[in-house]
Amino acid sequence: MDFQQALEVLNQFDWSAAIDVLLIAVAIFAAFRLLSRTRAITLLRGAVALILVLVILGLAFDLTAVNWILENGLVALIVGAAVIFQPEIRRGLDLLGRTGIQDLLAHDPTEDTIDAVAEAATRMALKGHGALIVFERETGLQDVVEMGVSVDARVSTELIEGIFFPNSPLHDMATVVRGARVVAASCELPLADEVRGGVRRFGTRHRAAVGITEQTDALSVVVSEETGEISVCQGGLLDQVERGTVLAQELHRRLVRHGEDGSGSPAGLERVTNE
Incomplete structure (x- = not known):
């Protein structure tokens, strides 16, 4: 031509x-x-x-x-x-x-965001401060966000620690992370059914972490104030994760590299709920 x-x-x-x-x-x-x-x-x-x-x-x-x-x-x-x-x-x-x-258009959290959340969760676990952080993914959580308190601030370790500091106004319930920002705190989440395997022995915070991931593709990080243990929940399955580097690596695997729901039992993970 x-x-x-x-x-x-x-x-x-x-x-x-x-x-x-x-x-x-x-x-x-x-x-x-x-x-x-x-x-x-x-x-x-x-x-x-x-x-x-x-x-x-x-x-x-x-x-x-x-x-x-x-x-x-x-x-x-x-x-x-x-x-x-x-x-x-x-x-x-x-x-x-x-x-x-x-x-x-921004859905996925940045690597700096993930590192900040992992560091905050590790510090809170060592101090015995409870926390529940939810990463929004493809399924939107705007209805959950609107029921909480608007924050709209860039994610940082200090911000998350401040939100979950005992007796602070926003420490109850969940904080939602969208992209690189904390969009809301003190958000009420749906609870998992107590009859599900392994869920009955946990409190409200862990049941909420499981419940939101049963209904959406969100990923939640929960810190137990009683034991100081950190768990990651995805697809309704709760995995106990070691603090620090192991937690950061696991969050990177699931959120950045979109790994499967903890299948394969990578080092540092212990499945604490079942189907």
Whole structure:
């Protein structure tokens, strides 16, 4: 293809259609990111997956009724989704206005953030101070955050120690970390069922650490004020972890390298709950 032919192809290209498709794609992506800060994203993903399956089956087997519903019900589905997810959309837009696009796209904690949390947990364990720190991941925790006390400060060892200092106003319940920031403290979490294996012997703080990870993909770090032991919980499974370097390495493995839920029993881990 010579230069003249390339110019002819470009002249025939419908730029308005390309921009149209790009804007729709950006809007869909933005909607998913806004909803990703809430647990409604799980429901939305399931609904989208179901619609895709119906579209594929309808086209593959020429299912008249299914195709008619999909063709004529799209507008109703969009309006229905806007009504169903109205609280989540409002929260997402509010979050975007307060934090900006860059913070909205940031999910994973930085290595400095992980090191600061590990150091704070180790210090609190040595002092006998209880703590519960939750790392938000893909499943949003905005509904949990809104029930707590807004902090919105960069994560540091001193900040976390101050939050959980005994008898401080925010030391009860959980602190939520999003990206590199502590977004809220004194957040109430759902509790794990006492009948689950190994959970019954723990107190409310550990049951909350397990409960939030059963319902979301969050990772929680819990420090026992009675024993000084540190545990990491993911996927509803609680692993006791050695302090200091081992804890930092385990958090890096799970949060930065996205390791599995403690499977393989790396050195320094002891599973204290079961399925």
